[in-house]
Amino acid sequence: MEHRQGDLGEGDNVSLCPLEFRYGSDEMRSIFSRENIIRKMIDVELALVRALEESEIIPRGYYERLASCIYNVRVEDIDGYEKEVGHDVVALISAINDVCGESSRYVHYGATSNDIIDTAWALLIRDALRVVKRKLILVIKLLIDLSKKYEDTLMVGRTHAQHALPITLGFKLANYVYEFANSLDRLLSTEGRVIKGKMAGAVGTMAGWRGKGLAVESMVMRELGLRSHEITTQVAARDGFAELINDLAILASQAERLGIEIRELMRPEIMELAEGVEGRIGSSTMPHKANPVECEKLAGLARVLRGLAITALENIPLWHERDLSNSSSERILIPHAFVLIDEILGALHGILVNLRVYPGNMLKNLELSKGLIMSESLMLRLTDKGLSRYEAHKLVRELTSKALASGMDLLSVALNDGRVLKYLTADEVREALNYMKYLGSYRELIERAISYANEVISRSHSC
């Protein structure tokens, strides 16, 4: 077939990565834009010159002059040099040289590329984690609000996708409050290990600063607001990145779990919750359908993040004082991981804000088993009155079998069973089969989950 191709518009803008235009917020994307990555590298180079000056390794005056010109370098010029020399930091230094001339004499003095790169990663990850934490806290707060709002909204708890026991929607959602709060807690503990700069020169001995290395490092880190690794080779150890990406993959998997929750409860046969879609066309052929496409996206993107967790783990066993194999994969995995989690948290936020809740359907579904899900309650009452657990188990099993076979509800079957009435009065049977009376300590548990989440959030704010 011969293509009769028009030009389809702007020909050179051949984006192929959906993270460029489809996923992620502008805020997060701009953190990992080439431009911003270069800006952070410049921040580090500049901080180094200041530190060199203050520790009197280089003459006074360079920092101020450099600061006034260094941000005038242009990405295109760096690109030009990089094509020539095949090395991004050397290209950056050359471009700075062009722009600042003599003022740039001491740029990168005594440093190695990864002093700049690893410290820039620390700055970028710090900024990115701020966004992640802020959005995660928003999600947790929405869940807390929903949890309180629906604290007493009765619904069936489902295990194995079968009806188990009554819960409330608030109780269900409080579990997510807890799970996401755990992720926040985890990120808080991870960031202490991963947001760390490195300024130690080639092979990590600080040889280029002859004895003043620790002072230089300390001034650079103070300038940038970072802690530094205690020791490094030519690169910082990669275990922290593997921990971080895995944290994000865990968070994505939790989001996927909540997405599955909603997708399932949005089935037309169930319709207890629904992803609120406004004005969106569900399907090109089935215009009436409202599909949980945002929730489905959570699952798809979580799969990418889980794959990236493997990549991050494999970057750990670098050779000797470094090999370059982590470099290419980190250029991909760190920005992708953060833009993906950003999209996931953004989508999750939208889902929760627009979440539709159908308490009437919840009640209707709860009644579906005609009381059978209360058999545990009945069994426990019987045990209270002297049956062994084993006997009670057997008796209730017979009652439920009878109810299932006859289509009667469990209450009627129980009230007609002599063995039951030997142990319980009719009122006690009714009490045992009342959903509202069999919610256990749900209020305290919701409260406990929310308190915990609030405690983690407040710890996060104080970081």
Added chain:
Amino acid sequence: MEHRQGDLGEGDNVSLCPLEFRYGSDEMRSIFSRENIIRKMIDVELALVRALEESEIIPRGYYERLASCIYNVRVEDIDGYEKEVGHDVVALISAINDVCGESSRYVHYGATSNDIIDTAWALLIRDALRVVKRKLILVIKLLIDLSKKYEDTLMVGRTHAQHALPITLGFKLANYVYEFANSLDRLLSTEGRVIKGKMAGAVGTMAGWRGKGLAVESMVMRELGLRSHEITTQVAARDGFAELINDLAILASQAERLGIEIRELMRPEIMELAEGVEGRIGSSTMPHKANPVECEKLAGLARVLRGLAITALENIPLWHERDLSNSSSERILIPHAFVLIDEILGALHGILVNLRVYPGNMLKNLELSKGLIMSESLMLRLTDKGLSRYEAHKLVRELTSKALASGMDLLSVALNDGRVLKYLTADEVREALNYMKYLGSYRELIERAISYANEVISRSHSC
């Protein structure tokens, strides 16, 4: 620290994915550009209209009129609609409608989005695999040439990174010929399962074409040069993609293995092979260093591809007649996997073209163990002459221990050992310790590997 930031140049072009500008050939990148993906979707929509017309489901004349305008749609217009309706295929149809008006009346008639998307994937993957196969064949041919050129170039074979037995460089490389040929063979068998179109309407029953569905499908596929799946739900089964991405991850891992080979043999203590770098600055602080950065890149990118293999596997268990969870992850994983393998094959090609070989160092290193690596040869000769394998093993072990302890070479030690001379003449001992005489069937094996590779290549061409 206050940033004194200039604008660093073109501010809006905030690329964050290195596949946009750093990795992959323009050829491969343009296959997976948004523009080209849309072009392939249009190809499919157009082929469908033709098939509908030929099977007399719609009136004659639409196809020709549509063909003259449909490629005039512009990516920007599709973008506009997509932002509005949140659905890419509906957006495409709307944009076509705008451009073609009445001529587009039957566009997408009876189809579902994934008829278009999955068939477009088949077309894109076919094109991408052509590039992959072509580049892989180039790599194999380079390896065949090198294998022949260095057929008799003696070097030490290394196991556990220790010296084992003599081999030749040609023999070493012929193993890579075989391994990459296996990958080509694997891709040839995979493509039969994965380059398959789908034209079956919502839920896959072809209900929209009332009884003529199989004819429509068959005409579309003929037009596009594709085979179709035997049956599908609303989407084609995802197992083929998981197979494909894993094939690419295997190929990447093989490339990594060759990269490790060169990185290791380029160590200054060994220096038998080297990545030929021209005019490249090795390190910002150690200007003399020539680093195997291309070989290291192979390892880094292979790690990303292995991670994507997991993502592809997780896309298989879709719910019922489809869920959307594969969609977002495939948008990322398919283009990324192909651009990554493209970069890997391109880098590998460059590495092999510029590979530096140091036969002198190979010989020097071979002698390093003073003949100890020939102990197996000696042991077998002793067994020939009547020692049990166990006794020969023990005797040679003693000789090698003595050689190691004394710093003498094995030949001298053996010629001075009465027990050895009970079984072998001095000439037989010398023969037993001659590297050139202990290369086994290396020539036939090289030949066999090359023949096999050529057979797979010729099968590839006939596909």
Added chain:
Amino acid sequence: MEHRQGDLGEGDNVSLCPLEFRYGSDEMRSIFSRENIIRKMIDVELALVRALEESEIIPRGYYERLASCIYNVRVEDIDGYEKEVGHDVVALISAINDVCGESSRYVHYGATSNDIIDTAWALLIRDALRVVKRKLILVIKLLIDLSKKYEDTLMVGRTHAQHALPITLGFKLANYVYEFANSLDRLLSTEGRVIKGKMAGAVGTMAGWRGKGLAVESMVMRELGLRSHEITTQVAARDGFAELINDLAILASQAERLGIEIRELMRPEIMELAEGVEGRIGSSTMPHKANPVECEKLAGLARVLRGLAITALENIPLWHERDLSNSSSERILIPHAFVLIDEILGALHGILVNLRVYPGNMLKNLELSKGLIMSESLMLRLTDKGLSRYEAHKLVRELTSKALASGMDLLSVALNDGRVLKYLTADEVREALNYMKYLGSYRELIERAISYANEVISRSHSC
């Protein structure tokens, strides 16, 4: 707390791997038992002695004498030697020496450990794949039978877990027929690449058999019924294992998909299919519950298999002519992968044999949307009669919105809409909304899927 521990029974039998006692058939477990792995290694050692004798490298008579004693070695004796020397093949040879004495003089002559290990893996994998294929074919045949039996059993097709269009249960299951048949096809093509022996001595040059190596290799392979690799280093290339394990992970993921299908359709609100559990206690507290525990197990075990796929990929980049890093991981991953897939296929078989089908519920659920799922059908009819696709889309969207708002069924709404009746008669509207008339080419598609599966199965038998 002080433990008052009894001994809980047989103290030394401290199994910790559930594959030892919980998962997998005895048949598969016995293939990968230590005993059988050793037996296969002995098979290979014996075949080598025969080949050496036939190619006149060693004197006549050894093979026959060896064959009469070699299988008398005992696992315990090998264990003893292995503890001493830390090398399993050396330990095996020592144990053979003890049992066979002088008859074992030429055991392992000229070979390297991985000649034995890799060839034994080929034998073990061949046996294991026979079991896998046999069980997979059984599963496919059960699915074919179910597909035929329920060919016309109407149910709703679900996309995004929403109601989409009518299908039949037979059509749904025919998709699984196709998907599993693809897995069988994939295994048939993989086994050609992976069931390959290796007999090439240290570093792979066959140096120990001085020029007769190819003949030795060929006789060994003929004896064992194997093809050999075209060339190897000291070990066979590991790409084939990565392909194989990924095939099994794909198959497991397909099984998981079918398991999810059943778990979802077994929800009490849906109850169209159910895992048939007999006499099993569903839950310790909710005795009435019948849980889809076998289907759930499919998902859990598939996750382990997907993880192993990563391990297998990472084994590819071995150093030079070998390093040992694949050894420890393959000892775990190959047996585990096969026992897991064996358990999965066994469970799947049981699930399908006991599958409960509720056609009444299928019909009831189908009616749930009051005809709304037939809106595509109506839209296409309207397009037939002259509306543009876009207009028809809009009109039907209005009708469905009205139906949804009013609670009326689509038929009534459509019959009361003047715009509809301008294009269609009342009978045409009724026809357009009849589920049975909107199943498309489902019969031909089922037939096509089954034919394809039967073709693959018959190819499998002829292998």
Added chain:
Amino acid sequence: MEHRQGDLGEGDNVSLCPLEFRYGSDEMRSIFSRENIIRKMIDVELALVRALEESEIIPRGYYERLASCIYNVRVEDIDGYEKEVGHDVVALISAINDVCGESSRYVHYGATSNDIIDTAWALLIRDALRVVKRKLILVIKLLIDLSKKYEDTLMVGRTHAQHALPITLGFKLANYVYEFANSLDRLLSTEGRVIKGKMAGAVGTMAGWRGKGLAVESMVMRELGLRSHEITTQVAARDGFAELINDLAILASQAERLGIEIRELMRPEIMELAEGVEGRIGSSTMPHKANPVECEKLAGLARVLRGLAITALENIPLWHERDLSNSSSERILIPHAFVLIDEILGALHGILVNLRVYPGNMLKNLELSKGLIMSESLMLRLTDKGLSRYEAHKLVRELTSKALASGMDLLSVALNDGRVLKYLTADEVREALNYMKYLGSYRELIERAISYANEVISRSHSC
């Protein structure tokens, strides 16, 4: 070929998992033996009965009577019941019933299976982590000792496997001290999130204990020395397991990195470090070889652990108040992950205890580049004296090129270069090229790494 098979010894003991007999210490294996898992489940059941009694839900006296008989249940009896009912906790309760009769009336009262299972996991993981931490601390302490012992042992630092700059062996190893200490720190923070019990009944509401649930939970946890989750569904959230397994995979990857370090430095061309193997037969055909098989094993097992990290991540998105899919995979992944890391740490310990160090070879290799690795030092001195970094870079590059071309050492070339002598005296040139003078702050960095590690270790002890 007909097999003439003897019985190979103990036929029924068909172990297939190498973790049963090959890998891991008895101590770790016994933690995850079936017997011990059951023992922990009994511990939990017993603690629950005590808590029920103390909170006056059940009559006094049961706990004491139960405690005197409950540990008499036998694994075989549980197995028998499990085969019958297909449910391990029900089987356990039945077996307890048989052994304890009436005393067991309140066993499991109000609980759900995962109250027992998840709390038992917490106990098992606590015990397993104690072993891991203890062995990890031993490894760190060995590394600290080696780091101090070889603090000043000069060797070359390697980047890209090329010679970079001088370091000391102590400095190299101090990096591992830091990396492993990070893993210890990580485990300390993870264990707070993962060693948590769960006692909340079906669906997690504590309904069975009517209002006294929180008290029951609190008493059980106090009895077992555990903290509890703030809220759960029927199962505890799985994010903690994913974090834990990833921590172990990180630790394994760090061990792999150290293993690679040694394997590389043990190459005969380098021979600076060696895995100390005593009396082990290296290869069946090359008896003289001492292979780093323990270090290679680290890599192989790390690959398995990385794969398990994926499995653990996939277990997070459970449906609603639980599905069973995590159960089967956790039975495998938790014990396997811990036995693997146990084997890794054990092997690492052995490697470090027996590590052979060759300072002479280190010096010899350091001289290999004839001073070229000191070019950075020279460049910095030139910059000190007024050259721009760019010019100094260029000049030194010329000197090194000249040295490389001529075979002269850098010192001679520099002393003969007029441009150099314009800036530096001959003594300054010699100083600039003295390895010992270019080790930077290595002592302080080693000290800092060790202090950090000691701080983490002391925090670990106080946990």
